[in-house]
Amino acid sequence: xxxxxxxxxxxxxxxxxxxxxxxxxxxxxxxxNELAEPFDISLQAVSKHLKVLERAGLITRARNAQWRPCRxxxxxxxxxxxxxxxxxxxxxxxxxxxDREIDKLQRKRKEQDHGxx
Amino acid sequence: MAKTEFVIEPGQQDIVIxxxxxxxxxxxxxxxxxxTVLAKWWGGPDEVEVDRYEARHGGQWRFxxxxxxxxxxxxxxxxxxxxxSERVTYTFEFEGMPGHIALETVxxxxxxxxxxxxxxxxxxxxxxxxxxxxxxxxxxxxxxxxKLASLVEGS
Numbered sequence: 001x002x003x004x005x006x007x008x009x010x011x012x013x014x015x016x017x018x019x020x021x022x023x024x025x026x027x028x029x030x031x032x033n034e035l036a037e038p039f040d041i042s043l044q045a046v047s048k049h050l051k052v053l054e055r056a057g058l059i060t061r062a063r064n065a066q067w068r069p070c071r072x073x074x075x076x077x078x079x080x081x082x083x084x085x086x087x088x089x090x091x092x093x094x095x096x097x098x099d100r101e102i103d104k105l106q107r108k109r110k111e112q113d114h115g116x117x
Numbered sequence: 118m119a120k121t122e123f124v125i126e127p128g129q130q131d132i133v134i135x136x137x138x139x140x141x142x143x144x145x146x147x148x149x150x151x152x153t154v155l156a157k158w159w160g161g162p163d164e165v166e167v168d169r170y171e172a173r174h175g176g177q178w179r180f181x182x183x184x185x186x187x188x189x190x191x192x193x194x195x196x197x198x199x200x201x202s203e204r205v206t207y208t209f210e211f212e213g214m215p216g217h218i219a220l221e222t223v224x225x226x227x228x229x230x231x232x233x234x235x236x237x238x239x240x241x242x243x244x245x246x247x248x249x250x251x252x253x254x255x256x257x258x259x260x261x262x263x264k265l266a267s268l269v270e271g272s
Contacts, residue, residue, distance in 0.1 A: 007248065010243060084125050087123075091123070098158040102144055105147055
């Protein structure tokens with residue numbers, strides 16, 4: 001289900017270490033050791049983060065290469081930003097209609113004020 | 118054109134929307150809380166039936182939105198507080214996902230004849246926020262976009 005995928009994506013993105021790992025992978029493939037380097041955490045902890053990212057489909061890991069390098073997958077990120085874009089669009093659209101209704105109300109009030117003169 | 122500001126952080130369970138309207142806040146308040154006006158802007162291209170609307174402390178609201186194929190989506194909630202021209206606090210629930218309830222507060226602040234609208238929606242979990250946003254959008258989201266496109270292209 002798309003919504004489950006999105007929940008996984010958002011949960012994976014909620015952690016700053018995982019976001020840093022993704023930022024690093026945006027520059028190209030890297031091994032677990034390379035990814036662990038900038039962080040003051042164990043290789044095991046990095047592996048756990050990688051599993052979360054992998055489950056969310058944000059990264060893939062080579063199955064056959066000896067060092068199993070990780071690579072960034074951008075599709076889930078696209079769909080995450082996609083719903084935000086659509087949500088923004090709905091509200092932008094609503095507010096444009098609200099603007100028109102507010103205009104109408106203002107004009108009506110002015111007419112009523114003139115009517116009282 | 119007025120700009121709408123959205124704060125939707127990954128992994129958080131809230132959404133903040135800010136927008137300035139070129140009108141005093143009592144007018145904005147009327148547009149937000151008069152059910153006949155509300156029905157005109159809230160639903161997009163879908164027909165919105167205001168089934169229940171009691172904008173007062175403890176009052177209930179329920180909107181049913183219908184697309185042109187007859188599909189229906191209903192939303193409901195209870196007003197916690199209504200302070201005229203200043204603040205409205207209510208719960209929001211998509212009936213398609215019962216039990217997943219958000220608490221929404223809309224505040225209006227006036228300055229130089231313009232009104233700043235701020236809405237703050239807090240969901241029970243991050244998953245609720247992301248899931249509800251998605252399901253809420255199914256209520257004619259695509260049709261809304263179509264309508265917007267036709268407005269934009271028509272002008």
